[in-house]
Amino acid sequence: MDMGASGAKTGGVGMLMRAxxxxxxxxxxxxxxxxxxxxxxxxxxxxxxxxxxxxTLLGAEVEGKLAGYxxxxxxxxxxxxxxxxxxxxxxAMQRRGIGAALIEHGADFARRRGGERLVLETSGRPDYEGAxxxxxxxxxxxVGRIADYYRAGDDCIYYCKLIV
Amino acid sequence: MDMGASGAKTGGVGMLMRAxxxxxxxxxxxxxxxxxxxxxxxxxxxxxxxxxxxxTLLGAEVEGKLAGYxxxxxxxxxxxxxxxxxxxxxxAMQRRGIGAALIEHGADFARRRGGERLVLETSGRPDYEGAxxxxxxxxxxxVGRIADYYRAGDDCIYYCKLIV
Numbered sequence: 001m002d003m004g005a006s007g008a009k010t011g012g013v014g015m016l017m018r019a020x021x022x023x024x025x026x027x028x029x030x031x032x033x034x035x036x037x038x039x040x041x042x043x044x045x046x047x048x049x050x051x052x053x054x055x056t057l058l059g060a061e062v063e064g065k066l067a068g069y070x071x072x073x074x075x076x077x078x079x080x081x082x083x084x085x086x087x088x089x090x091x092a093m094q095r096r097g098i099g100a101a102l103i104e105h106g107a108d109f110a111r112r113r114g115g116e117r118l119v120l121e122t123s124g125r126p127d128y129e130g131a132x133x134x135x136x137x138x139x140x141x142x143v144g145r146i147a148d149y150y151r152a153g154d155d156c157i158y159y160c161k162l163i164v
Numbered sequence: 165m166d167m168g169a170s171g172a173k174t175g176g177v178g179m180l181m182r183a184x185x186x187x188x189x190x191x192x193x194x195x196x197x198x199x200x201x202x203x204x205x206x207x208x209x210x211x212x213x214x215x216x217x218x219x220t221l222l223g224a225e226v227e228g229k230l231a232g233y234x235x236x237x238x239x240x241x242x243x244x245x246x247x248x249x250x251x252x253x254x255x256a257m258q259r260r261g262i263g264a265a266l267i268e269h270g271a272d273f274a275r276r277r278g279g280e281r282l283v284l285e286t287s288g289r290p291d292y293e294g295a296x297x298x299x300x301x302x303x304x305x306x307v308g309r310i311a312d313y314y315r316a317g318d319d320c321i322y323y324c325k326l327i328v
Contacts, residue, residue, distance in 0.1 A: 041241060042241055045240060045241060076209060077205060077206055077209060077314065078313060078314050078315070079314065079315040079316075080312075080315070081310070081313050081314075116312070117310070117312070117313075119310060119313075143308050143309060143310050144307050144308015144309065144310075144322045145307060145308065146245070146281070146283060146307050146308075146322070146324050148244075148280070148281070149242060149245050149281075149283075150241065150242050150243065150245075151242070151243040151244070152243075158308045158310070158322065160310050
């Protein structure tokens, strides 16, 4: 797969986009824990995905250090729909456009392989309001909602973004 | 896991509910092809799931012959949400309540393990209208829709059914 590194500048931050490597595992674990959005089971699931290397894993490097990553892949039995499974930016590096750049880089990656839309699921909890606002600003639209999906009081919100 | 056989009578048909076995593979393949709802890629995916035995697979037997099956499992990172991945009844055995009995049996199975809701995805295509009517009659409600999800003109409809 073509996951070659490419330079990007967003919000004044010099970013290098590249595929994740096994040696990123420690940095990924640190940012998953530090960002506070994921519970223990979710961190474990994110690491399992990382270790399996069955999905597309794209990282953003800033000043030689991994600042964030996105995990996505085409959904089986669909022709052009890609699922964004994880997006994480180290809290010390947030609000610099890194998340948006990762979404754009992931969208480019998918588009070059025939992708026409990205879908993702996130929580409807009040502490995810920042995440939902981020996705809406990045062009995602709410396409569904399931009450109490994750647990009581924790709804699932379905989002979709056209990338054609 | 407790997937013991249990008797059930619906619409006058004597049904035996039991876990699927490896020896059911040929019957499952025959009904997936015969029912006409699944394309080649979907049939292959359904068989991969069957062969992996990673999911819960429950079958309905009528007069000693496998008449249909349902594949479901708890969704990772959720506390009580189960996904119905496949439901198939041999076309020669449809309209006898076997599909509804399989959904009920799957719901009982999930409920005994803490399940509180079933979710599933199906196509918005006109030839799936019968399937959608079936799910709605079985108590599923539409909770979302993504246009062109499977391919151009083939939307995904998200359904959810409370089982508490």
